[in-house]
Amino acid sequence: MLNHEKGAPPLYSQLESIIKMQIERGEYNRGDFLPTEKMLMDQYEISRVTVRQAMAALSQAGYIKCSRGIGTEVIYEKIDEHMKSVISFTDEMKQHNITMETTYCRMEKIMPGTTVASALQIPLTDQCYCLTRVRSVQGRPLVYTITYMRDLVELPMDSQYYMESLYKYLGEVHEIRIVRGRDTLEAALPSLEVQKFLEIDAQMPVFKRTRQTFLPGEDFPALHTSGKDGLVFEYSVCYYPGNRYKYTVDL
Template sequence: MIDKNSPIPIYYQLEAEIKQLIEGKKLKPGDMIPSEREYSERFNISRMTVRQAINNLVKDGYLVRQRGKGTFVAEEKLEQKLQGLTSFTEDMQARGLVPTTRLLEFSLMDPPADVRNQLQLDRGENVFKMERVRLADGIPMALESSYVPQQILGDIKEETVRHSLYQYIEHTLQLDIGQGTQVLEASVARKRESEILEIKEGAPVLLMKRYTRLKNGQPFEVVKSIYRADRYKFIINIHR
């Protein structure tokens, strides 16, 4: 309920009211919320106040606007904890979702200088480059570009990289994956990325760069992933 005598701003009260309905599952992902006019009439408040509350909920990812249709409850974001080193396939399977991969590029190449340095390769040593769209239940979640030394993957086939690369390395090659370093940044989708991920150009995305080693200390992977910020969030537990 809206209390006009409260020192708490009315727009904030309306935000809290809508947020409570979403978090309490009374408004579910995909549900259309009432219009600004309906909220204005229901609570006898100005449409400008309603618009401010809804704008804030859109910015916070609770709501999404669809031009010409209305405002809807956003799909729930998938959560990934940053403590463990897991593959996209393992993450999705743990959530009961079906992971699939659309392969955009699979090539053997001379790596860029920065990749060569990170993988500690000599000149003339090649890497496999894999650019893959990672999907969950058919929805594109991330665009991933990976570089892995040829000396590690050997004669890997294109069909293999359509699935979990980590499972292939551990189960087929019998190599132990050790540790990785991840850097997470905020970014925006460029034209190509927006088309592939089915989001608007300029939409917020999460840019993750990872550098991974085997247990014996040998570098084996450099990867850059672009995640949809409207469908994904990263979580880290910290202790004092």
């Protein structure tokens, strides 16, 4: 039931939160229809105006679609990604027929900290590239990514080159051949920085994926640090809002 006491959140906001949770838990799946306005009014003892305010908020957030004479249909669906090979995030989303857009992009050269230098297997005195991006779907942030890359080729600082698939650009323009990768997956609470870029609050858990990718050692014979995995080229840290993304690993 809703909290009708003085000082409680607005009733429409409470109803919105309840239905969001029901959808995210799978009580309502994509293509299902929510109860009618009258059913919700009776169940929660609220007015038609309150129900419509909640539905408008859910529609704006991409959870439902309201059609006159048809009903309120759930359109929300978590993105389920299967880990099988190293592909770009752009290509991952294309496999789900999802159109991505880059809503924030910044490329720079930095001095790496201990964690980044260790992951890239470079000295602390070597500069590396740092590409920060936010990829969004229908204006809603889906992933915040910080990508660190070895300074092996001259990459432009202009962000226009990185609005689409990074791997495609590196392969077609710079002949960078990524042959394998290693992902580490974990749940986390968002830092202030992650909250800002993903537009979420502090209580929303995030899905964190760190990735190392490797180049063929024979492509860079002058570098003698290549192990059996090849030469580390990229170290990325990606954050996904937990209510919009899930990851499946085939064993």
